Amino acid sequence: MTYCIVSTHDHSELVPVTGRWRWQGFFKERGIALQDVLRYERERASSREHLPRTFVLLEEREPVGMVTLAENDLEIRPNLNPWLADLYVAEPFRGRGHGLRLVQGLEAKAREKGIDRLWLFTTGAAKLYAKAGWIAVETVTRQGDAMTIMNREF
Ligand SMILES: CC(C)(COP(=O)(O)OP(=O)(O)OC[C@H]1O[C@@H](n2cnc3c(N)ncnc32)[C@H](O)[C@@H]1OP(=O)(O)O)[C@@H](O)C(=O)NCCC(=O)NCCS
Secondary structure, eight states: OOEEEEETTTOGGGHHHHHHHHIIIIIGGGTOOHHHHHHHHHHHHHOOSSOOEEEEEEETTEEEEEEEEESOOOTTOTTSOOEEEEEEEOGGGTTSSHHHHHHHHHHHHHHHTTOOEEEEEESSOHHHHHHTTOEEEEEEEETTEEEEEEEEEO
16 A cells, blocks of 8 residues: 655645544534635645645545644643644544554654654544553643643653
8 A cells, every 4th residue: 555644735735635524523423514624725735834734645546544743732731833734534434544554644744744753632542642652740620621641752
């Protein structure tokens, strides 16, 4: 298999794909409309700001998952940055190592940008990140959900 990681900043044709995934994975259950997420996705992809950047994993040129490098992701910890955010693998492609590939791909992109420390929070996938070398540093509760904050230094 050939794998490649590209950003939606350079490949705007992938914006409808990542927008739909972001909605499906993180916004739909909160009652937020797909159209709003797609508009936000387009704005973020075309931004000239350094961050955020969304990266897509292509398997033989087919998009299978995404992850975002964001300046901030958790409003109760504004002093921590930048963050690995919104890791998502399309359902038919799960369980084949793409989640880990995306985490490691994002780390490589961060290093290219001179970043040597990343943060993330997760409610259920701490084990996956621990496999990639991330360390749990804190458990916090937000809107009734227990979340683990994790850290990775290169
Ligand atoms: C979580 C998600 C990205 C994992 O993607 P994936 O491609 O299936 O992950 P991988 O195949 O790389 O799994 C790597 C390892 O992590 C484990 N793992 C995967 N998802 C996990 C989860 N949700 N919780 C705990 N461990 C998990 C796998 O069992 C695997 O371990 P193994 O090699 O011992 O079997 C995917 O299930 C998804 O998109 N879920 C919906 C969105 C989401 O919850 N994202 C995480 C936000 S923090």
